[in-house]
Amino acid sequence: MTSTGRGEDIKRLASKALSKGYQLTESSIKILLERKNPDELLDRLLSWIKSSRPGTILIEPGVVMDFLRTIDGERPPEEQVAKTASFRIKSTSYSDVWIEGSTEEFRLYFTVRYQRIREIFERRGISVYSPSELREQGLKEAYIIGMVSEVRAVKNGYSVVVEDPKGVWRIIVPKGDRNLEERVEDLLPDMVVTMRVRMRASVLVAQDILLPDVPPVPQRRLSGPDVNVCIISDIHVGSSRFNEELFNDFLEWLSSDEDEASKTCFLVINGDLVDGVYIYPGQENELALPSLNKQFEKASELLKKIPERVTVIYVPGNHEPVRKALPQPPIQHRYRELLGQHNGLVYVGNPAWISFDGIEFLVFHGQTLDDVIQSGSRFSYSTIHRDAAALLEFVLRTRHLAPTYGVVTPLLPLRDDPLMISEVPVVFATGHIHVAAQSLYRGVHLVNTGTWQEQTKFQASLGLEPTVGTAAILNLRSMRLSIKKFG
Structure with missing residues (x-):
């Protein structure tokens, strides 16, 4: 094929994808062109993305390779099938993502966030405008949408600065309506929100503030398998504060004939299996096992006690030796070798979308809870032991796992933005803050799974009181979620 012919093929495939709302990178197109019938392959790829990767806009090489594995008959580890119930890992591993660090990448990242959340509002039937359109069309009252840039108290209320692709705008929120004032106080930089505003002498005055939120999740029929999914997090093997006795109580229970234990076929480890090294100030003084190798070897010894009927799915956290920027890939192969292949361990990225017999779980370690x-x-x-469920509800209502950018947790400015909560999960599970909590919001089960590590000196300095020795258990038939306490 001549270079001219190949160039025309690249343009043809790019235009075809663009006409259907997708953007193909040049590297992705070249992968398709190496196969037979690239046009037909592209059609199949777009159909697969629509069903398996909803919300994807930018098609990078990693997405194409995942698709090709499915049609080539390969089965990656994250697509294994448990012995008693089916499950599917819907998210990518995030292993092959890359950025240049350019200003343009960040501009596109925030533009995509703005556009996708705007679409959520429009699906709710809310007609939203740019503030510039109010002036152009002479509208006196309307819903406007923007990304929060600044919130500050002023003499008679609050000044909220928002941005959109057309400019920067200031909205005044007057005092007097306590409900409205509370909504203003919840606003964080980079959140995309809608405001009902009224034009008063060229000043935009807020009447209401809306978050993207989630619609009610339909109640599931009680016809699923009588199988439990157990979720734990923040074990911190290697820390001198790791409560091994309680964790062994949990493992003993998991292997027992007790009714709830015998029904448990899935165990999700939602981050921080090991304590890691150089994670927080003074950690070296609280390590029982000072090297990662020894920590993973000890973790392997513990995981051997898990019965064979249980499929273990391992999501990394901020203490794992992986990329700290979100999204995170699974742990590296050299550490997997130290863990061994207990029960066909399934390694996934963070965050992970997992479907258990059609029940959608959004499993996220929760680093960005610190940012909020x-x-x-x-x-x-100091009060998160009382407010953890409200914190998860707030994050869910923003429809983004990182509502505010770059306070503590580094984020990769990926145009596909896997931290968007594009779909509404049935279960939203987090860890990281070491507090056990659960609630139900519009049919979505919210759960934070506590920890197996006693309070560290660093946590004590923050006033954080951990909930030690807890596991969350959800039955796929009854949809009953409970937190089991050990010790």
């Missing part, structure tokens, strides 16, 4: 706590005035570490 430290950015606003509503939540604090």
Whole structure:
């Protein structure tokens, strides 16, 4: 094929994808061109993305390779099938993502966030405008949408600065309506929100503030398998504060004939299986096992006690030796070798979308909960043992796992933005903050799974009181979610 012919093929495939709402990178197109019938293959790829990767806009090489594995008959580890019930890993591994670090990448990242959340509002039947359109069309009152840039108190209320692709705008929120004032106090930089505003002498005055939120999840018929999914997090093997006795109680229970234990066929480890090294100030003084190798070897010894009927799915957290920026890939192969292949361990990225017999779980270690706590005035570490469920509800309602950008947790500016909560999960599970909590919001089960590590000196300095020795258990038939306490 001549270079001219290949160039025309690249343009043809790019135009075809664009006409259907997708953007193919040149590297992705070249992969398709190496196969027979690339046009037909592209059609199959787009159909697969629509069903398996909803919300994907930018098609990078990793997505294409995942698709090709499915049609070539390969089965990656994350697509194994349990012995008693089916499950499917819907998210990618995030192993092959890359960025250049350019200003343009960040501009596109925030533009995509704005556009996708705007679509959520429009699906709710809310007609939203840019503030510039109010002036152009002479509208006196309407819903406007923007990304929050600044919130500050002024003499008679609050000044909220929002941005959109057309400019920067200031909205005044007057005092007097306590409900409205509370909504303003919840606003964080980079959140995309809608405001009902009224034009008063060229000043935009807020009448209401709306988050993207989630619609009610339909109640599931009680016809699923009588199987339990157990979720734990923050074990911290290797820490001198790791409560091995309680964890062994949990493992003993998991292997027992007790009714709830015998029904448990899946165990999700939602981050921080090991304590890692150099994670927080003074950690070296609280390590019982000072090297990662020894920590994973000890973890392997513990995981051997898990019965064979249980499929273990391992999501990394901030203490694992993986990329700290979100999204995170699974742990590296050299550490997998130290863990061994207990029960066909399934390694996934963070966050992970997992479907258990059609029940959608969004499993996220929860690093960005720190960003939310430290950015606003509503939540604090000293009271998070009471407010953890409200914190998860807030994040869900923003429809983004990182509502505010770059306070503590590094994020990769990926145009596909896997931290968007594009779909509505049935279960939203987090860890990281070491507090056990659960609630139900519009049919979505919210759960934070506590920890197996006693309070560290660093946590004590923050006033954080951990919930030690807890596991969340959800039955796929009854949809009953409970937190089991050990010790």
